[in-house]
Amino acid sequence: MRLPRFSLHPAISIVLLTLLAGCDDAPTPPTPTAITAMPSDASLARIYDSSCKLCHANPAAGAPLTGDTNAWAPRLAQGAETLLDHAINGYNGMPPMGLCMHCSEEQFLALIAFMSGQRFQ
Ligand code: HEC
Numbered sequence: 001m002r003l004p005r006f007s008l009h010p011a012i013s014i015v016l017l018t019l020l021a022g023c024d025d026a027p028t029p030p031t032p033t034a035i036t037a038m039p040s041d042a043s044l045a046r047i048y049d050s051s052c053k054l055c056h057a058n059p060a061a062g063a064p065l066t067g068d069t070n071a072w073a074p075r076l077a078q079g080a081e082t083l084l085d086h087a088i089n090g091y092n093g094m095p096p097m098g099l100c101m102h103c104s105e106e107q108f109l110a111l112i113a114f115m116s117g118q119r120f121q
Helices: 010-022 032-036 042-050 052-056 069-076 080-089 105-116
Strands: none
Touching: 042 052, 042 105, 052 105, 069 105, 080 105
16 A cells, blocks of 8 residues: 655645744634633632633634734723723623623723733733
8 A cells, every 4th residue: 555645744734834824814723822821810710710711712702812912902902991891791792791790890800911911000
């Protein structure tokens, strides 16, 4: 039996993947950061793990991913006030309170800061 003649050399696959990743229309592949990142504060980490993370670490959800600074940049440009308002009242696919019904404004801001990598104070 002969080996298939048109299999891609691994190095070529990497080049193709890199080209794909550079294309604006290609969906952003999940970064390891988005999937494993956790707030260092334990109580915040619990909230994040049971709410925000379900969507903000899941590329299929259409939410700006945790640690994806490009995705967060235009959202941050709206200002902390608007982001907090959208987190509490909902915004398109973003459910009101991000499924954390007992979260305080302070916790929402801390979670947004964590996900976007931007400090508000
Ligand atoms: C059920 C899925 C889901 C959960 C859970 C969720 N989000 Fe979101 N979030 C989204 C989606 C989808 C968007 C993008 C909405 C859009 O831009 O159309 C979003 C967008 C946002 C935005 C940006 C809003 C803007 O104005 O651009 C903030 C801030 C945010 N989420 C905060 C949070 C926080 C904080 C939590 C956890 C307490 C959370 N989200 C939990 C799905 C979710």
